[in-house]
Amino acid sequence: MISRTTVERTSDRELVVTRTLDAPARLVFEAWTTPELIMRWWAPESFGITFLSCETDVRTGGSYRYVFGHPASEQPMAFFGRYLEVVPPSRIVWTNEEGEDGAVTTATFTEKDGKTTVVVHDLYPSKEALDEALASGSTGAWPEQFEALDGLLEAGVASA
Numbered sequence: 001m002i003s004r005t006t007v008e009r010t011s012d013r014e015l016v017v018t019r020t021l022d023a024p025a026r027l028v029f030e031a032w033t034t035p036e037l038i039m040r041w042w043a044p045e046s047f048g049i050t051f052l053s054c055e056t057d058v059r060t061g062g063s064y065r066y067v068f069g070h071p072a073s074e075q076p077m078a079f080f081g082r083y084l085e086v087v088p089p090s091r092i093v094w095t096n097e098e099g100e101d102g103a104v105t106t107a108t109f110t111e112k113d114g115k116t117t118v119v120v121h122d123l124y125p126s127k128e129a130l131d132e133a134l135a136s137g138s139t140g141a142w143p144e145q146f147e148a149l150d151g152l153l154e155a156g157v158a159s160a
Helices: 025-033 035-041 127-136 138-154
Strands: 006-009 014-021 050-056 063-069 077-087 091-095 104-112 115-123
Touching: 006 138, 014 127, 014 138, 025 035, 025 091, 025 104, 025 115, 025 138, 035 050, 035 138, 115 138, 127 138
Parallel strands: none
Antiparallel strands: 006 014, 014 115, 050 063, 063 077, 077 091, 091 104, 104 115
16 A cells, blocks of 8 residues: 655654645644544554543643553653644644654644645754654654544544
8 A cells, every 4th residue: 555645854854744634724733633633543553552641732832741551661651842833723833852852843734625735844953863763663653643644534523
């Protein structure tokens, strides 16, 4: 199966992920910012992780905290950060603060003819930080995440 998601390293510090979804931007944005919906698509099944909790305050200056469990780990894994910019339904910029090498992520949502192109741009603090993220496999979740998001949107879970 050919992935409809592109993942491209565009410079020493940047990774860009692109996917077009068959839904209007407001619904894609809702799925991206509503905890109950995030928990249904964000955690890729192939990673073996499950959502334990999802807290978001999606506004400029707000914060998020996602907590996951994994059978191989006794301790939960937390991912957290701050929202630097939120412009519904077109743009979200957030920090990834679980480690000192966390990226700043910008997601844009551009609608055309009822479809939304999502571009996720990760800017890492150094070449080494991006190299490490790529080597760990953590950046490889995007195609699977977008497949799950596509399924959620096709099921009409976001409000009409």
